[in-house]
Amino acid sequence: MSLVIALKANAENMRRCTMSLKRVIFVICLTMMISAATAWPGQLSPKLEQQIATKGDVELVPVWIALPRAEVTTNLKNDVKNLASTYKERYRIAMNRLKQEHTSRQSNLLSNLQQLVSEGHAANVKPHWIANIVETEVAVGELADLAARSDVVMIYSVPDVSLIQPEKADKTPPIAAGVETNLSFINADVAWAAGFTGAGRVICSFDTGVDGNHPALFNNWKGHDGDSAAAWFDPRDKESFPHTLTGPSSSHGTHVMGILVGHDDVSGDTIGVAPDAKWISAAVIDVNGASIIDAFEWAANPDGDPNSIDDLPDVVNHSWGVDDIDCQSVFFDMIDNLEALGIVNIFAAGNEGGAAATIRNPANRALDSLDCFAVGNVKSTLPLTVSTNSSRGPSDCDNVSIKPNVVAPGYAIRSSIPNNSYTWLSGTSMSAPHVSGLVALLRQKNPNATVDEIKNAILTTAADHGHSLPDNDYGWGLIDCMAALTALSATNSDPNVRVYAFDHDPISPGDTVQGTVALQNIGAFVSNVSAAIWGSHPSLTEINGSAYFGNMNEGDTIRSTDTIRVVVSDTVTPGSILSIDFQIGGDGYFTTAKLYFLVEPKLERMIATHDINRITFSVTNFGTYGLGTNSFFPAGGMGFQFDGGVNDLWESGLIIGTAPSNISDGVRNAGGEPDGDFQVLPGGNIQLLAPGNDASQETFSIFDDSRAEAPLGIKVVQQSFAFDEAPYNDFIIMRYIISNENPYPLNGIRLGMYFDWDVSSFSQNAGGWDSYDSILWTAYNFESSIFNYRGVKVIDGQASSGFTANGNFVTYNAPYDGFTETEKYNALSDGFSTATTYATSLTDLLQLIAVGPMLLTPGAVDTIAFAVVAGFNLDSLVMAADNATLCYDSLVSDCxxxxxxxxxxxxxxxxxxxxxxxxxxxxxxxxxxxxxxxxxxxxxxxxxxxxxxxxxxxxxxxxxxxxxxxxxxxx
The missing domain is CATH 1.10.1330.10 (Dockerin domain)
Structure with missing residues (x-):
């Protein structure tokens, strides 16, 4: 397959020629071209000759001295593939060859240079092993003699490595609901759903630094493993923690890393192709004095131990190039040798496009269709359209070979920038990390896949979307994550058996669980596979805990006919997730996994989603709302979306209390976890009626607070109403009919709805209490222009608290202690002291609107209703609330x-x-x-x-x- 691909790349204009003949002719011709430029001693690069023309003989100039490529490294990538089947063994062989050969071949030149150092004619001599290059400073008068040496191929001026500058998006698209559009466009979300998220893999970038404290990046930095030097290469500042470097491009590296791995566990915001991959980075682009050869060698062995591979990146993402050296081969050996070590290189094609042959060195090389893998920029929409400035092929090395290799989204890509922010940028610098992220997904599927196998899977599954490809605009087409994963064989030298499914009936306290286990092998063949429960959970009693699966080939999914039987304690709290260790073994193979037991209530905790013309809002029968992607508790809901926008609701829920020690709620607790105090009651499984009896859509559910630590004894009948016709389609009505189920009165009851809105950007919200119209509001504050309002108003009952607080520290009172019961009660009873505190703020806000205190005698009932409203400005928000009140009075409460x-x-x-x-x-x-x-x-x-x-x-x-x-x- 790789031969066919190579021919397609280099013989697109001569399809009728035989493939093998064309391949041979092309390689010979290209070799002659390169040889003509670099074969004999005595050469200085044209740029170096130009630089030294006006300098004196004794002046030192920085140079790279290139020695001949060692014969054993000429085809190193293929050689190690034939010698070893595992990544670790191939890496060891390649590393040894590179260091041995280059060290021995440089010895004479190094002696010469050390003599010059002693004479004051040279300085800072640094030999390299990733390529046969010695980096040094030499007096101009010595260059000719050095170039004349038989062991010197070329002396280069130090290449001016520069960033491929992105552009601010000329049009900022709305934040996507759920998965970012650029990610779904390449089926990254489909790959995640199949279990491929980059887990266990490492991604590297050569860039301008990375803001390691950004919430979308902090948790995935590999330096948290304990070896920061193996995760952050900082030749200028020599600091141990990732940071950005000052300059006009300081945000570039952070933006690129976000596209590679970015995700925020708190907000649920996922912007990266491989959100579970670890990242490392070298801050060497646009950094004075930084050596990119040092960066290549660091990436090739970050921890300095040639016997370990856990530190190695699977891919290096490059957003740089050199625009004045045409097809000089100065970088090619570094790239080839890094890939011989098993590390894929992905390059941004460049943003100098429109015209032909505008791709910079080294991304311009094209020995075959997999070489110097360059990525062009397309928009995330169909029909597939290449961006105007995306650099085009063909390769200027031969003016024939097709470039770029593939295309990926690069127009108006939302990602992280320093200081916990996000923005949209455009360019091939945004396209390349989509492909680099895909490499991590592919390595997760097959850790032993070779560089060419990975590139081949990407290239052969790229989609043409109606174009006649390959061509010099789109290469072989748009990458497709899931198609590439499907194309890549999972074969490797070791078995990799995991639990695929554990099917059983719903579990309740006291049940005997009976189910069968299916195992899947994504690795090499293993015989006589069996599994058994090992150890026990205090709430589980094993009756039969073993199963036999037989022989398993690569890709096999086998369900055992043996039944696993476990008794669940009748004292287990419904909603608990119990796990038990499950040992899996075969001939010469052993691993461990877990079986999970979700103990469900007899009644179901369910989600229903209103979806009318302008609003989408998910409600539940356990007092928690939203539950969408990019929320605190993403549990399958749609959050709150208005006018086709993204989910604006980070968290929402019902809170009821009489004192700090008596709080029942459906929001987070002091441990930062969902509190889950409400229990579904008989007949309370949520129902969505569309059309409803009084509205276009209605829900109905029943629950009480029996799961709370100190239950109040309150029963709640919850109803919600949505209308699909203007002017009643910009609000949702939430109605609560509460009753006292105790044999004694309940006094001082306060009931409120809690909202943590993240409108447009969680860190750029203003909000407060509009006393004139009695609305609690939050809105987006962009450069002191406040718009895109969300709010809530009491429409049945009397509002007694409209509370707003800074949510940056999880809570507003004592930072980092979670959302405590005391803080919840304070919010219920605070009144309106924060009405204007945050009216012009730029921060993350949490809010609560409440009624009370109320007195309920035994069996007594009261009704409270809220309107959850949305509008572009405050006037439209007020109008929505007024219409909700009118609608509630005429259609709901007084029918x-x-x-x-x-x-x-x-x-x-x-x-x-x-x-x-x-x-x-x-x-x-x-x-x-x-x-x-x-x-x-x-x-x-x-x-x-x-x-x-x-x-x-x-x-x-x-x-x-x-x-x-x-x-x-x-x-």
Whole structure:
């Protein structure tokens, strides 16, 4: 396959020639071209000759002295592949050859240079092993003699390595809902769903420094493993922690690293192709005095131990080039030898495009279609369109070979920049890290895949999207992460068996779990595979914990016929996740895994999502809301989205309390975890009706606070209403009917809705309490222009607290202690002291709006309702809240204006109403115009079911009680 690819790259204009002949002719011709430039001694590079023309003989100039390539390194990449099957063994062989050969071949030249040093005619002699190059400073008058040596091929001036400058996006797209558009465009999200996230792999960049404290990058820096020197190369400042370097391009390296691995565990914001990969970086681009050869050698062996490979990057991402050396070979050996060590090199093609042959050295080389792998820039939309400034092929080394190799998204890419911020940049510097991230995904699938196998998988699966490819604009096409993963064989020298599935019925406390296990082998063949539970969890008792799977080939997924049987303790708290160690072994193979047991409540904790014309909002039957991607608790919801935008809601939930020691809620706790105090009650599994009885969409659920540490004894009937027609489609109504289930009164009850909005950018929000219109609001503050408002208003009850606080430290009171019960109660009872504190802020805010205190006698019921609203400016937000109030009053709270049971609206409760109700419930009849009227038994849960029919019959013919009046409920 690689031969075919090579021919396609270099013989696109001569398809009728035989492949093998064309390949031979091309290689010979290119070799002659290179030889003509570099073969004989006595040469100085043209740029060096130009530089020394006006200098005196004794003046020292920095140079790179290139010696002949050692014969044993000429085809090193293929040689080591044939000698060893594992990455570790190939690396060891290649490293030994490079160091031995180059050290021996440089000895005579080094003696000459040391003599010049002693005479004052040379300084700072530094031999290198990644290429047969000696770096030094030499007097101009000595250069001719050095160039005339038989062991010197060329003396170069030190190349002016410069950054490929990106551009600010000329149009900033909206932040994508869920996965960034550029990532889904290359199917990165599909790869993640298949389990390929870069876990266990390492990515390196040569760039302008990286802000190691950025929340999207901090956790993935490999230096946290304990060896910062193996994770951060800083020749200028020699600091131990990653940082940016001052200069006009200081944010470049941080932006690139975000596209490689970026994700923020707190916000859930994922901007990187390989979010679980570790990263290392060398700050050597646009840095005076930094040697890029040193960076290559550091990347080739970051920890200095040739016997370890855990420190090695799988790929180096390059966003630099040299624009005035045409096709000189000064970098080519470094790249080839780094790849012989198993490290892929990916290059940005450049932003000098439009015209042909505009790719800089070294990305311009094209011995074949996999060589100096260059990436062009396309927009993340179809039809596939190459960016105007993306550098084009063909390679100016022969003016025939196709470049770039592939294309990837590079237009208006959102990623990290220093100081915890994000921005959109465009250029091939943004395109290349998409491909480098894909390399990490591929190495996760097959850690022993060779460099060419990885590049081949990327190139052969690139999509043409209607273009006739390959060509010199798009190369072989747009990368596709999942297609490349599918194309790459997972074969390696070791088995790699993992738990693929553990299928069993839902688990509740006291159950005996019976299920079968499926294992998957993504490595080499292994025979006689078996597995067994090892050890035990205090809440699990093993009955049968072993299973046999037989022989497993690469790619096999085998389900055992043996049943695993485990008894779950009846004291386990519903919602707990229990794990047990599971040992897997075969002939010559052993590993461990885990089996997980999710102990579910008898009733289901569920999510329902309103999705109307302008608003998408997810609610649950356990008092937590949003739950979308890029949120505190991404559990399958859609968050809160307005007008097709992204999820703006980091966290939201219901909080009820009477004192700091008596709080029940559905938001985070002091440990920074979901509190989960609300328990679904019988009949409380959430239902979404569309259309609903009183609105375009409605939900209904029931829960209590029995999971709280100190339950209040409150039962909650939750309803939500959404309308799809203007002017009622920019709000969601949340209604809570609460009842006291205790035999004693509850006094001082406060009930509130908590919101942590992240509007546009979590760190650029303003907010507060608008006392005139009684709205708690948050909005985006961009350069003192405040817009894109989100808010909430009490529409049934009296607001008693409209609280806003700085959320940067997780909580507003005592930093880093989580969201404590005391802080929650303070927010419920604070009043309006922070009404204007953050009205013009640029920060992350959390808010709570509450009603109370309330007194509920035993069995008593009260109703509270909120409108969750959105608008571009404050006026539109106020209008949305006013419409929500009007809608609630006319359509929800006051629909029952007569007597319960008067379903047909004739003014009395009669057999005609009973017939209407039975037809609506079971015979497909029209629903009642007001379901509160049909709730004949008046229960607070507002359910209409057979109990209402029974109540109706008893009231009509058996002397039963009349229904309670509209607006009142019974416990």
């Amino acid at each position: 029952c204006t007569g007597q319960r049971g008067d379903i047909d609206g004739d003014g009395e409760m009669s057999v005609a109403d009973l017939t209407y109700l039975v037809a609506a419930l079971w015979q497909g009849g029209s629903p009642p115009s007001c379901w509160e009227e049909a709730n004949v038994d008046g229960t607070a849960d507002q359910r209409v079911n057979i109990a209402d029919v029974t109540y109706f019959v008893t009231a009509l013919w058996h002397g039963g009680s009349e229904p309670v009046r509209c607006g009142e409920f019974v416990p």
